[in-house]
Amino acid sequence: MARHIYSCPLRWSDMDAFGHVNNVVFLRYLEEARIDFMFRLAPGNGSPSFSGGSVVARHEIDYVRPLVHRHEPVTVESWVTKIGAASLTIAYEIKDPGQVYVRASTVVVPYDLAAGRPRRITAEEKSFLREYLDEGRGVKDALAA
Structure with missing residues (x-):
């Protein structure tokens, strides 16, 4: 199971x-990590x-510890x-080596903008998502670790 890695810069205004x-x-x-994962890596x-x-x-x-401003990005x-028929759940950790600041998850529903309604996940999308699938390691499992 692969993980998508996104290097996120911190801004003073954060x-x-x-x-x-x-x-x-x-x-x-x-959101930045999810967009990078779902759209740039489609x-x-x-x-x-x-x-x-x-x-x-x-x-x-779940907020695990405070993150203060610095020039280095956070991972x-x-x-x-x-992966469901018409939704998927993405789990995340915002971290540095050796410490986690946030553990989170998002339920995402593909949406047909023209029709104005949710749509099913395509076979191509499911194939891509399965490369990152770890059913046994959701946010609650990570918190218990």
Whole structure:
């Protein structure tokens, strides 16, 4: 099982009055990693996979420790924990070597923008997602470790 690795820069404006990354900013980091995973790394040359749109149905996030501003980027690791007929779950860890700041998951629903409704995951998309599938290692499992 592969993990998608995204190097996420920290911005000065990400800090809150307490001097650490604001809790809502972590959702932006997850979004950046998810977009990089689903759209830039979509399978096939010129493939339309994942390009038709998607919506977030659910976020779950556990804040493990504060992250303070520095010039080095933070790593966001992403993997898939569930593939359904019309949704998938992506798990994440925002981390540095040896320490985790956030563990999270997102339920994503592919969406047909023209029709204005959710759509099923295609065979090509499922094939791509299976490369990152780890059903036994979701966010709750990682928290127990």
